[in-house]
Amino acid sequence: MPRFSVVVPVFKVQGYLRECLDSVLGQSFTDLEVIAVDDRSPDHSGAILDEYAARDPRVRVLHLAENGGLGRARNTGVDHARGDYLLFLDSDDSFLPGALAAIDRQLDACGSPDVLVFDHQRSYWDGRAEASCFGDQLAGVGTQTFTAAEHPELLTLFHVAWNKAYRRAFYLREGLRFEPGLYEDAPLSNEALVCAGSIGCLPRVCVDYRQRHQGAITRSPGRAHFDIFPQYASLFAFLERRPELARHRPLLFERAVAHLVFCIRRKERVRPADRRAFFREAARLYREHVPDGFTPPPRRARDYRLLALDAYPLFAAREAVRRTAGRARSAARA
CATH class of the missing domain: 3.90.550.10 (Spore Coat Polysaccharide Biosynthesis Protein SpsA; Chain A)
Incomplete structure (x- = not known):
């Protein structure tokens, strides 16, 4: 062996x-x-x-x-x-x-x-x-x-x-x-x-x-990235079958949501034309699996609140402001 x-x-x-x-x-x-x-x-x-x-x-x-x-x-x-x-x-x-x-x-x-x-x-x-x-x-x-x-x-x-x-x-x-x-x-x-x-x-x-x-x-944008939703659904189903692991659920949920937000923001993953649908799926997963009493980490609280509300227009507007600020910072360093 x-x-x-x-x-x-x-x-x-x-x-x-x-x-x-x-x-x-x-x-x-x-x-x-x-x-x-x-x-x-x-x-x-x-x-x-x-x-x-x-x-x-x-x-x-x-x-x-x-x-x-x-x-x-x-x-x-x-x-x-x-x-x-x-x-x-x-x-x-x-x-x-x-x-x-x-x-x-x-x-x-x-x-x-x-x-x-x-x-x-x-x-x-x-x-x-x-x-x-x-x-x-x-x-x-x-x-x-x-x-x-x-x-x-x-x-x-x-x-x-x-x-x-x-x-x-x-x-x-x-x-x-x-x-x-x-x-x-x-x-x-x-x-x-x-x-x-x-x-x-x-x-x-x-x-x-x-x-x-x-x-x-x-690094190839397309609908294949929607596979992330059944993957995390399978993780939460696993936790449901193993109640002795319940203590890990809040942190695993937070890590999953952070991953979803990361994907939304990456142009090499989610195409602009798919972002609304991807956000909607992320919001659905959020609402279906959020643990009782879950408190988002402060630096991500706004993103998570928008997911909980399925508020894509507000998220998109905030992203536009964030990208503009990022370009301005890059120009200032150049």
């Missing part, structure tokens, strides 16, 4: 795939398996995977008969995993040298927690690399472990699947699964953290998160 099962979903990434696989297989830590899931990719990604599997027995390739999306591909990979811990790596990203050895050491130092959260960097097409804003928060806990109830600020960390190592026995016991559609990371990441009996942290940067100039779905 390997220490790590690294699940790599693959779709239309032939230009990045070799770098991704090399970053895993070239690690100094070698007790691992790579489960690469070809999500019916129309390019040469499947052939590249077969090439790697032919020369390295640690690579197992699963070719899906039809494209099912990132969540389904990850679920399929998990179903075939054998490792003590699960890690997810998107096929246009990569592990930094020494990452898996560092994760292994911290898992031992933390006493084999259910979840270990580690740091990442963003790399850009112009060669820049930018550290995340979570390093100090991750460094503050050392080798201690906590639950989300003891340290709820853990729920404010980046809600993605690939910045965590999950003890596979815990993952399967809790029945964690990715939902179909975009934004599939958010529900599962939060569900894992609130269910975990022990969470460890590693401040080391382990993953290079590639900011693709073109081709990334999160």
Whole structure:
């Protein structure tokens, strides 16, 4: 049984795939398996995977008969995993040298927690690399472990699947699964953290998160971004089924609403023509799932109040003022 099962979903990434696989297989830590899931990719990604599997027995390739999306591909990979811990790596990203050895050491130092959260960097097409804003928060806990109830600020960390190592026995016991559609990371990441009996942290940067100039779905505006609503609805449904987790609901609700507002404001996500409809869906989700007695954080209170009232014209007017002020500040700095 390997220490790590690294699940790599693959779709239309032939230009990045070799770098991704090399970053895993070239690690100094070698007790691992790579489960690469070809999500019916129309390019040469499947052939590249077969090439790697032919020369390295640690690579197992699963070719899906039809494209099912990132969540389904990850679920399929998990179903075939054998490792003590699960890690997810998107096929246009990569592990930094020494990452898996560092994760292994911290898992031992933390006493084999259910979840270990580690740091990442963003790399850009112009060669820049930018550290995340979570390093100090991750460094503050050392080798201690906590639950989300003891340290709820853990729920404010980046809600993605690939910045965590999950003890596979815990993952399967809790029945964690990715939902179909975009934004599939958010529900599962939060569900894992609130269910975990022990969470460890590693401040080391382990993953290079590639900011693709073109081709990334999160940078392509369109109706696919409406998938965020059923994703968060699934998170709240999960909490309804687990009343013992009710204490986490206000913070998870606040984080979900902050994510929705962020998406509304990003032109690469929600098109201007879709903003009213997106806001209306966000307002509906707000009203349906707001916890009793919920108090918005002061700096977001106005946005949340407008959502609660489904007051898109007021929100749009406020956004116009905000953008004008932003342009004025930029001009003054130029």
